[in-house]
Structures are given as structure tokens and as C-alpha cells.
Amino acid sequence: MTIEFNRIMDEIKTAQTIIIHRHVRPDPDAYGSQLGLKYYLNLKFPEKNIFAVGEAESSLDFIGTFDEISDEQYNDALVIVCDTANAPRISDNRFNTGNRLIKIDHHPAVDQYGEINYVNDHASSTSEIIFDFITYFNDQTIIDASVARVLYLGIVGDTGRFLFNNTTPHTMEVASQLLKYPFNHQKELNKLGEKDPKLLPFQGYVLQHFDLNEKGFCKVKITKDILEQFDIAANEASLFVNAIADIQGLKIWVFAVDEGSEIRCRIRSKDVVINDIANEFGGGGHPNASGVSVADWAQFEVLAEALNNKL
Incomplete structure (x- = not known):
């Protein structure tokens, strides 16, 4: 120092x-x-x-x-x-x-x-x-x-x-x-x-449409049509990356939003290192909070599988 x-x-x-x-x-x-x-x-x-x-x-x-x-x-x-x-x-x-x-x-x-x-x-x-x-x-x-x-x-x-x-x-x-x-x-x-009241229906959608498996891995996919349905921007959707963080048994989650030119994936975890996976996919960040962008939903599933395999 x-x-x-x-x-x-x-x-x-x-x-x-x-x-x-x-x-x-x-x-x-x-x-x-x-x-x-x-x-x-x-x-x-x-x-x-x-x-x-x-x-x-x-x-x-x-x-x-x-x-x-x-x-x-x-x-x-x-x-x-x-x-x-x-x-x-x-x-x-x-x-x-x-x-x-x-x-x-x-x-x-x-x-x-x-x-x-x-x-x-x-x-x-x-x-x-x-x-x-x-x-x-x-x-x-x-x-x-x-x-x-x-x-x-x-x-x-x-x-x-x-x-x-x-x-x-x-x-x-x-x-x-x-x-x-x-x-x-x-x-x-x-x-x-604080969040704009217009965003709260979208929060409700997230809480009803997460995909959690028995190992504690969860993924949330926000497609372009969902953004249009709730009339919100991609950066507004990203505010809800931790909306599911309190789920019992949750260990790793990925919150993916279609931003048009790419799909931005925000990865979070509880006591599991995930930035190594983010680095493999061209992203990076902290051991328990990282991010990566993928080209399409097919590549997102490859990323999700790699994260799931950490468990």
C-alpha cells in the first residue's frame, strides 16, 4: 500500500x-x-x-x-x-x-x-x-x-x-x-x-418464474418479449438480480437478460466460488458475484450447465 x-x-x-x-x-x-x-x-x-x-x-x-x-x-x-x-x-x-x-x-x-x-x-x-x-x-x-x-x-x-x-x-x-x-x-x-412502482409487477414475474433444481442452482431468463410485456428496459430488469436471494437452499443463481446485441448474465452465489466460470466465458468479477455476456440462449444453457456442475 x-x-x-x-x-x-x-x-x-x-x-x-x-x-x-x-x-x-x-x-x-x-x-x-x-x-x-x-x-x-x-x-x-x-x-x-x-x-x-x-x-x-x-x-x-x-x-x-x-x-x-x-x-x-x-x-x-x-x-x-x-x-x-x-x-x-x-x-x-x-x-x-x-x-x-x-x-x-x-x-x-x-x-x-x-x-x-x-x-x-x-x-x-x-x-x-x-x-x-x-x-x-x-x-x-x-x-x-x-x-x-x-x-x-x-x-x-x-x-x-x-x-x-x-x-x-x-x-x-x-x-x-x-x-x-x-x-x-x-x-x-x-x-x-427504492424502485419505480411500475417495476414491481416485473418483480412478481421473477418470483414466479425462477428455475431452481434440487442441488441449489437457479436460473432466471428474461427474454425480449418479457421486457416488452412489462415495458421495462434491460438495465431496469437487472435491478432484480437478488430478488430470489432468500430462497432456502439456494447456492448459485444466474439472472440473464436479453439486451439485444447480447445476453447479459449476472451470477451470484453463497459460499461457492463462481468467478472462475465467469472467466472461462469471457467475463469476470468477484468469487461470489460475477458477470458475463453470451451471444444467445443456447450459449446461456452451456454457461448454466457449467455453473450447475460446480455443485
């Missing part, structure tokens, strides 16, 4: 323009780590030009907004990518047009695409890493509620409200430190969990 954090800060001090990226299909940790780093650096270096870029996810708009910048602003810029294991998943492919590139992540190291790569796969989230970065430089006193709020939401999101097994004693210590800042965490958690 010491060497990498010092190297990262040296690069930040040298750069006048810093552009922060994260992964496509952003989740709360992608938002939290990216915006938390931006807000912190704005406070520490108010004279610098600091931007956060990437496509927005409407369900997370309440967390924060992003910057629109020109290609020219990448000239001599330091680019930092948060919460992204491999380069193809980075939102906004201009990330490689800057002067220097840094990766900060907590996923198992697959693609070390930066000149500096800080990866801690024992951290619950990249938001947790950003707070560790802040505390390493004794900067808790210069950050404010805006920083604490987004980092807290990032940690909550990636730990499933502290229910997942990536929640460590250190995670709870970080969360307790963040809660000392003046933001209404209950209000923010309510926003994080």
Missing part, C-alpha cells in the same frame, strides 16, 4: 488535469469510488481541473452527476480508472488518450492496464480503498459530507448492506468513520433501495 499510494499521489500532484473513469453498467461502488475520489481531490487541490466521466445509470442519478469534456482535455491529463478489472469494461474509451494511466480496483487482477495498478482484492469495495487512500495521507479533516456520503453508498452497495461475506472488520471500521460526517444515511439508503 505504502509504495503504490505514494506513487499515485505523486502523479496527482504533478498533473494539472485529472480525469476519473469507471466501468460500464455502473453500480453504487463505481459511482462512489469515482465521485468520492473526485470530491476529495477537489478539496485537496482546488487549483486543479478534476473531472469524472462515463455514462449515467438513471437509478443512481441521486448519487451524483458526471462531466462532459472534450477530447482536447485529455492532452497531458492524468487518467485514473476506478473499480474496473479489465480495460474493455471501462466507460468512455478515451481513457487511454491521456498522458498517464492509473488503475485503482478491488476485483481480482485480470488486466493490469495502468502504468500504476493498485489492486486490493481483500477490500470490500473500491470506495473502501479510496477512504484508505484518504486516511493514509491523514486527510480525514479536509473531506466533508459530500465525500463521505458517496463512499458510504459505494460500500453499502458492494457489501449488500453489509450482508455479503466481503464485509470485514475493517469495512465496518471505515463505515463507522464515514458515518461521523453530517449526511442523512437513512435517507440515502432509502433512495438506494
Whole structure:
């Protein structure tokens, strides 16, 4: 940590323009780590030009907004990518047009695409890493509620409200430190969990159309006609990946949504490593939470069989 954090800060001090990226299909940790780093650096270096870029996810708009910048602003810029294991998943492919590139992540190291790569796969989230970065430089006193709020939401999101097994004693210590800042965490958690009322009939469909076998493997298939039937988008359907998580005996599940050009499969498990299977199919992620895209439903069944065989 010491060497990498010092190297990262040296690069930040040298750069006048810093552009922060994260992964496509952003989740709360992608938002939290990216915006938390931006807000912190704005406070520490108010004279610098600091931007956060990437496509927005409407369900997370309440967390924060992003910057629109020109290609020219990448000239001599330091680019930092948060919460992204491999380069193809980075939102906004201009990330490689800057002067220097840094990766900060907590996923198992697959693609070390930066000149500096800080990866801690024992951290619950990249938001947790950003707070560790802040505390390493004794900067808790210069950050404010805006920083604490987004980092807290990032940690909550990636730990499933502290229910997942990536929640460590250190995670709870970080969360307790963040809660000392003046933001209404209950209000923010309510926003994080809220869903548009129009989506709830779809949740009912999911709860009535899962395919669970005796070994504890479950699959949910959301085809284009189902999306049309309930008038929802693919990204809205993905919000319900954990709708079946409380089923007794459930060990591994895959939630697949037809996104048109590909079928996006979100894989989750309880105490069974599944990111090795995701890697075999060109995806990746955490041991108990991964993702992969397949070309068609026939390939999805091959993926499902491989996951079932883990049991």
C-alpha cells in the first residue's frame, strides 16, 4: 500500500488535469469510488481541473452527476480508472488518450492496464480503498459530507448492506468513520433501495418464474418479449438480480437478460466460488458475484450447465 499510494499521489500532484473513469453498467461502488475520489481531490487541490466521466445509470442519478469534456482535455491529463478489472469494461474509451494511466480496483487482477495498478482484492469495495487512500495521507479533516456520503453508498452497495461475506472488520471500521460526517444515511439508503412502482409487477414475474433444481442452482431468463410485456428496459430488469436471494437452499443463481446485441448474465452465489466460470466465458468479477455476456440462449444453457456442475 505504502509504495503504490505514494506513487499515485505523486502523479496527482504533478498533473494539472485529472480525469476519473469507471466501468460500464455502473453500480453504487463505481459511482462512489469515482465521485468520492473526485470530491476529495477537489478539496485537496482546488487549483486543479478534476473531472469524472462515463455514462449515467438513471437509478443512481441521486448519487451524483458526471462531466462532459472534450477530447482536447485529455492532452497531458492524468487518467485514473476506478473499480474496473479489465480495460474493455471501462466507460468512455478515451481513457487511454491521456498522458498517464492509473488503475485503482478491488476485483481480482485480470488486466493490469495502468502504468500504476493498485489492486486490493481483500477490500470490500473500491470506495473502501479510496477512504484508505484518504486516511493514509491523514486527510480525514479536509473531506466533508459530500465525500463521505458517496463512499458510504459505494460500500453499502458492494457489501449488500453489509450482508455479503466481503464485509470485514475493517469495512465496518471505515463505515463507522464515514458515518461521523453530517449526511442523512437513512435517507440515502432509502433512495438506494427504492424502485419505480411500475417495476414491481416485473418483480412478481421473477418470483414466479425462477428455475431452481434440487442441488441449489437457479436460473432466471428474461427474454425480449418479457421486457416488452412489462415495458421495462434491460438495465431496469437487472435491478432484480437478488430478488430470489432468500430462497432456502439456494447456492448459485444466474439472472440473464436479453439486451439485444447480447445476453447479459449476472451470477451470484453463497459460499461457492463462481468467478472462475465467469472467466472461462469471457467475463469476470468477484468469487461470489460475477458477470458475463453470451451471444444467445443456447450459449446461456452451456454457461448454466457449467455453473450447475460446480455443485
